Amino acid sequence: MDSSFADRKTKLHSLLKNSKAAILDFDGLLADSEPYHYKAYNEVFERYGHTLDKEEYWVEWTSKGKGIAGEIERHNLKLNVDPVDLRKQKFEVYTRFCASGEIKLFPDAIRLVENLSQNHKLAIASGSWATDIKHILRNANALDLIPAILGKESAKREKPFPDIFLNAAEKLNIAPTECFVLEDALKGLNAANEAGIPCIILQNDLNRNIDFKNAEMVFPSLADFVSALES
Numbered sequence: 001m002d003s004s005f006a007d008r009k010t011k012l013h014s015l016l017k018n019s020k021a022a023i024l025d026f027d028g029l030l031a032d033s034e035p036y037h038y039k040a041y042n043e044v045f046e047r048y049g050h051t052l053d054k055e056e057y058w059v060e061w062t063s064k065g066k067g068i069a070g071e072i073e074r075h076n077l078k079l080n081v082d083p084v085d086l087r088k089q090k091f092e093v094y095t096r097f098c099a100s101g102e103i104k105l106f107p108d109a110i111r112l113v114e115n116l117s118q119n120h121k122l123a124i125a126s127g128s129w130a131t132d133i134k135h136i137l138r139n140a141n142a143l144d145l146i147p148a149i150l151g152k153e154s155a156k157r158e159k160p161f162p163d164i165f166l167n168a169a170e171k172l173n174i175a176p177t178e179c180f181v182l183e184d185a186l187k188g189l190n191a192a193n194e195a196g197i198p199c200i201i202l203q204n205d206l207n208r209n210i211d212f213k214n215a216e217m218v219f220p221s222l223a224d225f226v227s228a229l230e231s
Helices: 003-017 034-046 054-063 067-074 083-100 109-116 130-139 163-172 186-195 222-230
Strands: 021-024 121-125 148-150 179-183 199-202 217-219
Touching: 003 217, 003 222, 021 163, 034 054, 034 083, 054 067, 067 083, 083 130, 109 222, 121 163, 130 148, 148 163, 163 179, 163 186, 179 186, 186 199, 199 222, 217 222
Parallel strands: 021 121, 021 179, 121 148, 179 199, 199 217
Antiparallel strands: none
């Protein structure tokens, strides 16, 4: 066991001891869904003659949360369609992916949830619609593992605003200071910081090069976090 893992484990167990609830992001953290968000947006944009750059999407859309407006501004797009309609079309495509069973949970996701739930209340707080999250969990036979699921409809403002995390803490009836957030995106980290909730970042292939300097701690992978959790 290297010292960096030992340090992460010690810090994690200290945080766990002093908290009562865990608020979990979903896309890219528990579910391997980010490629499907990309596929859905790209399918819609290609209807209007524009193809999304996958690498740019991971940074500008997934982590920073710049979305449709950012894409239009960066590429000076003149699309003959309202951005609201673009989002509506994307949601329809993405829901198709969710309902079909194509989108899977990460291999260690259920272990993470089962372990955390032994001593902590759990909530999902995601920018996806709750219906889509439930489709994915149901297809993995995991819908009953997390009773509190807050989706896009649960907050007036999306991450990086703190609304959904504060709403999750309220739903769990736990003070924000007694919660912690598990995230994989910069917009989620910023939202947690704004809410005054400690945030743990789990790295993956898509966010490896992003600076998460304001995180409580950073784990190099979901598997590494679960190992620290269980040891």
